[in-house]
Amino acid sequence: MxxxxxxxxxxxxxxxxxxxxxxxxxxxxxxxxxxxxxxxxxxxxxxKNKEDILVSVFEEKMGQFIEEIKAAITSKANANEKLLTLIEMHFEQLAANHHLAIVTQLELRQSNLGLRMQINRVLKPYLDVIDAVIEQGIGEGLYEASLNRRLVRQMIFGTLDEMVTNWVMKEEKYDLVAQAPDVHRLLIKALKS
Amino acid sequence: MxxxxxxxxxxxxxxxxxxxxxxxxxxxxxxxxxxxxxxxxxxxxxxKNKEDILVSVFEEKMGQFIEEIKAAITSKANANEKLLTLIEMHFEQLAANHHLAIVTQLELRQSNLGLRMQINRVLKPYLDVIDAVIEQGIGEGLYEASLNRRLVRQMIFGTLDEMVTNWVMKEEKYDLVAQAPDVHRLLIKALKS
Amino acid sequence: MxxxxxxxxxxxxxxxxxxxxxxxxxxxxxxxxxxxxxxxxxxxxxxKNKEDILVSVFEEKMGQFIEEIKAAITSKANANEKLLTLIEMHFEQLAANHHLAIVTQLELRQSNLGLRMQINRVLKPYLDVIDAVIEQGIGEGLYEASLNRRLVRQMIFGTLDEMVTNWVMKEEKYDLVAQAPDVHRLLIKALKS
Amino acid sequence: MxxxxxxxxxxxxxxxxxxxxxxxxxxxxxxxxxxxxxxxxxxxxxxKNKEDILVSVFEEKMGQFIEEIKAAITSKANANEKLLTLIEMHFEQLAANHHLAIVTQLELRQSNLGLRMQINRVLKPYLDVIDAVIEQGIGEGLYEASLNRRLVRQMIFGTLDEMVTNWVMKEEKYDLVAQAPDVHRLLIKALKS
DNA sequence: AATGAATGAGGGTTCATTCAT
DNA sequence: GATGAATGAACCCTCATTCAT
Incomplete structure (x- = not known):
């Protein structure tokens, strides 16, 4: 608006x-x-008020974040490659933007429940992207058809989020992006049919 | 004291x-x-002050939480069974204590960085338990020896934590404990050698 | 500002x-x-804070107090007349302002050491005025050249301050200003060469 | 009691x-x-309460303080010698007892009005001693008969008190007792007939 | 007489939000 | 649209005093 x-x-x-x-x-x-x-x-x-600033910060920044990831994975051949790209992009973007990493991983989580709900709403499109990759992988026969989709999505997002948060709290002392292949390997092994 | x-x-x-x-x-x-x-x-x-109440709440409650899990897994035969029990206990304890689930998953995360650091300190023994299970599994030949331990621990904890948080935010509308076997299957598949 | x-x-x-x-x-x-x-x-x-209000009260009021005295004594012929005017003005101003007398003689003295130091700083220009009168009196040959200046200043200020405080604590029951000539006579007798 | x-x-x-x-x-x-x-x-x-402790501290300590001075001056020949001794004892006792000097000159003055009134009551016997010396001096023909007794007492006490307070606030950097002869000379010059 | 755990009233300060200009 | 002076609700913590033991 x-x-x-x-x-x-x-x-x-x-x-x-x-x-x-x-x-x-x-x-x-x-x-x-x-x-x-x-x-x-x-x-x-x-x-409207202070909370609205914070939600908007998250909307704008996560909007860009998600768009970058979406754009990057469209060209990828299959779900595995898409997942690798998603992981890489997730890490890269936060590693490249120190301020943003601190804000999304640490500071915005100190907000009240109302704000957290709205943050979840903003995060929804990202979870949808993950869901789509999973679904595609199953369609491609790469991943088990019997997978509990929500659970898988929570595993993927939970793992990445935990990794980034730990990295930020460890003051970004090690190379986060370098871990993308490892975590990718671990995740697709869990999913593969 | x-x-x-x-x-x-x-x-x-x-x-x-x-x-x-x-x-x-x-x-x-x-x-x-x-x-x-x-x-x-x-x-x-x-x-000492208000923050000390909050840290103490977490210390006491997480202390019991971890002790319960530790006690439950000692009797288990191998790493896989220990991991299943750990997951079950993690879910069961929080599902059984509505207030505690809200406090640990939502409210205490709204604290400032200093408090978050102390919370991490309290959480450390739990992460150590997870590490021990992973190490045992590798020793038993169940899990790949080449696993990046920290990464695996972050995957396990991140997944469980994300699952519980989602469940609490969805107002505990579904059966969390029932998902233990599914997530266990997913995780050990990722780890198995 | x-x-x-x-x-x-x-x-x-x-x-x-x-x-x-x-x-x-x-x-x-x-x-x-x-x-x-x-x-x-x-x-x-x-x-800045509550203490700053109190210091400012003292600064403003003592600032005016001292300026009035300074202005009144410039026109006086010699040190003796200046001292008389200083005493009269000191008494008159406090006698004319009941609230101010209570605040400066009783209430502000109940403050902590930090505030007392700042009050002393504000009082400094008044002590300087007294010093100047003493010095002038010596220059004019009215007062002994051998006088210990600090001691004389402490005698003059200590006497006036004690008189006003006693008068305030006796609920201003008698005429303070009327005592100016007496105390003036006593003081210049102590000083005269 | x-x-x-x-x-x-x-x-x-x-x-x-x-x-x-x-x-x-x-x-x-x-x-x-x-x-x-x-x-x-x-x-x-x-x-009875906290204030009662403080009043009692002052009573006990000032009681001793005054008794020492009383005892010391009885043997003195005339008012001038008594006044010198009084000044010397006043300075000596406070110079000898660092804690007491801080408490009487700075800390107890931060008390509320009620306590200050009681402190004045305790001080009364000291003022009576000063009055007696003045009266004796007049009787001996040393001091002017026309002196305003209260004024003289306020001058003596105000001067000594101001001197000690300044000395304490200057962190007792110089020799207070050494100033007794100077201030004595100044005071008796003001009083002498 | 002596203890010390428990009480609970009291206040300086911050900061999101408003609104007259 | 833009300003920024003014608002006033909200809260952690201290400490003199009590009283059951």
Whole structure:
């Protein structure tokens, strides 16, 4: 709606930086406004309230995140390759964006339940992408037809998410992207028919 | 130390209930005191501050949680059976304790980084149990010797945690424990040599 | 800086009244805000914290107090006349402002050491004025050249301060200003060469 | 009354130390009890409340302080010598007892008005001693008969008190006792007939 | 007499949100 | 649209005092 207004994006970017630098609880609206170079009140012309800023941050950033992954896997031949690409892209994007990794893995999880519900809503399209890969793999005869789809999706997402969170909390001391082939091998072994 | 004082446990139990009912941010110290039937100030005879209550809740409850699992798997014959029992116990204990499930899966994650670090410390013994099972499985020739241990541990814990969290957020509408065999089958297939 | 903002002065005046009426420890920030006709939070737009209000009260009031005395003595012919005027002005200003007398002589002294240090800093210019009068008197040959300046200053200030404090604690039952000539005579007799 | 009970004095001494070390506001009843080696509740067998401890501290210590001065001046020949001794003793006693100096000059002044009134009551005998010296001096023809007694007493006490307070706040960096002859000379010059 | 666990009232400060300009 | 001064609700913790033992 207001998303082509330039200040909307300015505020979103400011929010990511402020949250990454100050943590969830250290991110006052006034700090975000200052970083964005607008008055406190201006924030409320573009966002309903503080929670709306945070949801929007997640929407925008996860939207791009998911789009990148979607785009990257379309060209891949089969489910296995798609899954590898998905894993690589998942790791690469977060490894490439330190602020975003901190915000999505640590800071935004400190939010209340209402916000968490909305975050889950934003995450839904990503889970759908995973579901589609699984379904395709089964269709291709690569994965067992009897797989419990939800369970598999939770395993894949749960594993990747746990890996990234551990990596962020270990202060990104090791190479996350390098682990993509290993985890890919482990996962497709679990799935293969 | 203070742990055999009856009020210590009274307050811990009250805290679990209050947090489950009111959420992390809605749990004022005075509310916990009231539920525990003590004066506000009494809380501070047993806990350093509010955060200390929360860490202690997690320590006590996760301590029991882990002990139960440890005890249950010692009698099991091999790594596969131990893993199944671990999964079952993990699900059963949280399914049996609605309040605890909400507190551990949702509310305590809303805490700040300092508290999260302490929570990780408490979780460490559980991760050690998982590691031991993996190592035993490799020793028994059940699992590939070449497995990246950390990665496997993250897959197992990440999967279980994601499953429980989803189940709690779906308001525990389906049978979590019934999924133990499925997820066990999936995981050992990934690990088997 | 913020001193020409009207609310700054409104709060200062409210603080003097509230402290005089309720005592130092009975002067909650909310009480000062109410008397000033502003919200509690507004106080913190103009003052760093509660102590800052108190220091500022003293700064503003003592600043005026000292300026009045300075202005009054410039026109006086010699050190003796200056000293008389200083004593008269000291007494007159406090006698004329019941609230201020209570606040400076009784309430602000109940503050902690940090605040007391800052109060001393504010008082410094007054002590400098006294020093200048002494020095001038010596220059004019009125006072002994061998006087220990610090000691004389402490005698003058200590005497006046003790007199005012006694008068305030005796509920201002007698005429303070009327004692100026007597104390002046006593002091210059001690100093005269 | 309870003053010959050994714990009474133990608590008084503990209170002086605790106040000197921790400041007025850092001196909790429990801290005094701990230093005295008694239980918190025991304090209330000997003192009505916290204020009563502080008043008693002042009573006991000032009582001794005044007795020492009284004893020392009886043997002196005339008012001038008595005044010198009084000044010397005043300075010596506080210089010799670092804790007491801090407590009487700085910490106890941070108390509320009620306590300050009681402190004044305790101080009364000292002021009476000063009055007696003045009166004797006038009787001996040393001091002017026309002196305003209260004013002179306020000058003497105000000067000494201001000197000691300044010296304590300057962290006792210089020799207070050495100034006794100077201040004595200044004061008797003001008084002499 | 002595203990010390328990009590519970009280207040400075933050910060999301509003609204007059 | 943009501003930013003003608002005021909300809460953790301390500590003097009590009283059952």
């Amino acid at each position: 207001k998303k082509n207004k330039p200040k909307y994006n300015t505020i979103i970017e400011a929010a990511v930086e402020v949250i990454a630098e100050n943590g969830y609880h250290g991110s006052q609206v006034s700090k975000i406004a200052k970083k964005a170079g607008v008055a406190d009140g201006t924030i409320y012309l573009y966002f | 203070k742990k055999n004082k009856p009020k210590y446990n009274t307050i811990i139990e009250a805290a679990v209930e209050v947090i489950a009912e009111n959420g992390y941010h809605g749990s004022q110290v005075s509310k916990i005191a009231k539920k525990a039937g003590v004066a506000d100030g009494t809380i501070y005879l047993y806990f | 913020k001193k020409n903002k009207p609310k700054y002065n409104t709060i200062i005046e409210a603080a003097v009244e509230v402290i005089a009426e309720n005592g130092y420890h009975g002067s909650q920030v909310s009480k000062i805000a109410k008397k000033a006709g502003v919200a509690d939070g507004t106080i913190y737009l103009y003052f | 309870k003053k010959n009970k050994p714990k009474y004095n133990t608590i008084i001494e503990a209170a002086v130390e605790v106040i000197a070390e921790n400041g007025y506001h850092g001196s909790q009843v429990s801290k005094i009890a701990k230093k005295a080696g008694v239980a918190d509740g025991t304090i209330y067998l000997y003192f």
